[in-house]
Amino acid sequence: MTSPGGVAAKATEQDVASPSRAVPGLGPRYLPRVGLVALLFVAVILPFTLSNFRTFQFTQVLIYGIALLGLNMLTGYNGQISIGHSAFYAIGAYTTAIMIDRWNIGYGWTIPVAGLLCLVVGFLFGRPALRLEGLYLALATLALALSVPQILKYFEHWTGGSQGIVLTKPAAPRGLPLNPDQWMYLLTLCITLLLFVLARNLLAGRVGRALVAIRDNHIAAEAMGIDNALYKSVVFGVSAAYTGIAGALSAVAIAFVAPDSFDAFLSITFLTGIVIGGLATISGAVIGALFIQFVPNWAQDISKAAPWAIFGTFLIVFMYVMPHGIAGFCRLMWIRLTAPPVTRQEPR
């Protein structure tokens, strides 16, 4: 059985495995890197060229990017379907909000705490989830996503009930000539870069191959000496931690949390993001985040219902025609364009 993303994942490994040839000048091998540097440059100067509102929107894109990367590790690479990541996003957001609001702790400290808490919760949820295959896991996580808003409303004393918790937007540290939106954007950018590099190192190597192996054939993986249970529950934890950090950042950036913003539809939004960006790709997280941030904005002009109609249509159409998402499609095209012609290979 091949899963969507199988081809894309293989492509990643090829890229990583083959040592870059020491060709002087800018061969096609270097183009992706040049592109990455250019993208980074654009990302850094973005807040200084855009309005505060646009900057805020791009902060949100980065935050979604982290969450999507987390979900993609679990669903794309490891094949565990989660419709419950809104729950971890909510846990992260509420951890931060409660720590800031009730205990007056600096927001910088709350983000790693939120990540750690989600790591533990995700690991603990992932442990019983080991016994659930495919559809059953999807069901259990959907149930989790549906019940989280209720649980949040129930513990009113901590969470402020349906009213939620209002925070104040943090200002830039003294001495930096930045407004709060710019500061938040750059902070998020740093955290995003750190998390993406970590994820890339994790997924491009041994661990990533083990995850893909478990997804594609868990029995064969077990036979090769991969501890399925360990890998699956750890990746669940790490994935939850990424999503939790994203939730924490969103609480700080939006300066408000409320239970109803973390419903099951948020989980479906995340799934839409990774499907459109590309299952089992890292760059797909960014593409997906751009999609789920900006497409609803445009669609809302048509009708309140339009964003979801568009999400749904894209979900289905992508599964038919582009199961590896935009990132996977681009990679395929790239491989096709840059592959050396067969005739040039010398016989050995």
Add this chain to the structure above:
Amino acid sequence: MDIFIQQVVSGLATGGIYASLALALVMIYQATDVVNFAQGSMAMFSTYLAWSLLQTGMPYWIAFCATLAIAFIGGLLIERVIVRPVENAPILAIVIVTLGLLVILVSVAGWIYSYIQKPFPSPFPDRPLKVGNIVFGAHDLGAIGITLIVLLLLFLFFRYTTLGLAMRAAAQNPVSSRLCGIRVSWMLGLGWGLAAMFGAVAGLMVAPVVFLDPNMMGGIQLYAFAAATVGGFTSPLGAVVGGLLVGVTENLVGTYVRFIGTELKLTVALAMIIIVLLVKPSGLFGRTTIRRV
């Protein structure tokens, strides 16, 4: 004691609704190994269609039958057009397609009918029935009755008609059935149509209670999932028993366990799903699938 009986009966009524939806899920799961995440929203959409028909002044029972017919055709078309291409795809693709269907149906319903809650008529009298000190809602009893009739018809169909037999055969052993000349993929389509019909019954019975709303089936679908999980996804009987069990449990827990009340209802469903999956993943009546390596 009176309160207890009353709660049990109204639990059976909601349980019957969960059972119809759970049965729809199980029918599709048995035939194709697909859990249809859009089952609830398909039911919601059918209920909206029924509302439109009623708005034209059509008598209730004619509208009821017409809705079931439309739901059947709709389910069949959805299977043929949308689900068919991913029939043999990995589970993730199927989950994503049905989720896509879910959000499309919810948003289209919201688009056409707006997100404002609408009252939906019940075909049964408002007057409650009194037996001794116990008061039963007429709608509750009616819903139980309708569920039972539908179940009986379904049983008769699968047990005594050739088409029913062919459908069972197609679900059980597609290859041999195809060799016997059964058009397996059409049987799957019919299964989807029937499932959509059950969903529509559930929607029509629940709408007078929860009001008509594009998101009305969210919680109910979760309970139907819980029902199917409790009963076992591979057993239609299990789905019915599971539905009734879940409905009664929900009501009793809501009444007698103080800290849960109505506020944590969905969490009860979550707990039920997780406990059953951990303790007996195949459910009460399901058969354990053993796969050869």
